Amino acid sequence: MTLILSMAAFALVASLSPGPVNLVGFNTGLTHGWRPALRHVAGATLGFVALLLAVGFGLHELLTAWPRLLDVLRVAGALFLLYLAWKLARAAGDLGSRPRDDCPGFRDGALLQWLNPKAWLAAAAGVALFVGEDRLRLALFAGLYLVICFASLACWAVAGEWLRGRALAPARLRLLNRGLAALLVLCAVSLLWEG
Template sequence: MTTELLIAFIAFAFVTSVTPGPNNMMLLASGVNFGLRRSLPHMLGISLGFMVLVMAVGLGLGQVFEQVPQLYTLLRYLGATYLLYLAWKIANAGAPDNTVGERSKPFSFLQAAAFQWVNPKAWVMAIGAITTYTPQDNFVVNVLLIAALFALVNCPSVGLWTMAGSLLRNWLGNPRVLRGFNIAMALLLVVSLYPILADVNGVL
């Protein structure tokens, strides 16, 4: 991989990781409701789960979708359904200090990692990284390099959203204000489904 291609890929990884999407909306809400420390497994699960997804796409899963496009379509709509469920959970989240019930628990590492497989933006990012920035020479090595670099860039990028949410905790201490914030985050998560429902292709 040339230096120019490497710089271009890092820019791609940063922009696609830091811009709004399902992961970042969920991390912003998690930062508000649970704080930065309790949201760390969520952040790490996103980055490492996405790294595995990129490797899987590069090592053959992308070709399966090319041969059976109906599988990709099915995955997109399963992902959309799950995102609607997550939006409902965020809208009904309890107060930051609430320790009762399922709503008081942030995403675990495994939950966040597994979520990448039904996150439509993650699939678009992974396919874009492999098809655009991965040289064919020493392809397997380059796939592993791309996946590892993406994870390294992704973690601090999504962490900015968690940190922003954590900084808003005091301002959102009023239960009514917090309720409004969570509903707004849920709506933004639903809005992030627009490219899927409108059947838009390209990087989100």
């Protein structure tokens, strides 16, 4: 039971703490509502669980063998974050009238996880801490992560929906979008700075 609680605590802290995936989920809930944001949440959750399973089955050895691959991921992740920040900064500040295809979806969430070196490191740390070579533990950890990550990311989308209900004026929403865009830029810079 202690192992399950430790795995759950790790998944909760890693999933609920602020980061680029959470910021995008929050803004999607704010501008489109929590239901459309669930596509992004599902993509990010399944993207991370797939990454966790891949690392558990040995993909992390690729990073050990080719450490430059982490640099490629870092740059690609930073560029993707800058792209998302640019889209967010250009948003008009209206609620719900943006085109549906402008809403970050499943693919964006999954891609954001796979291009995030911190997600790779969290997956590698989680596998090293809790799994080792035990495939049953890997399945347990992935199952816990699936539920906890989805719930945590959905909380961010619901928080955005809650703020949406506070009748933000377009000028304030544009200011909030630009603030969130600046945070995404800081995330991108931190990815590049760590290299």
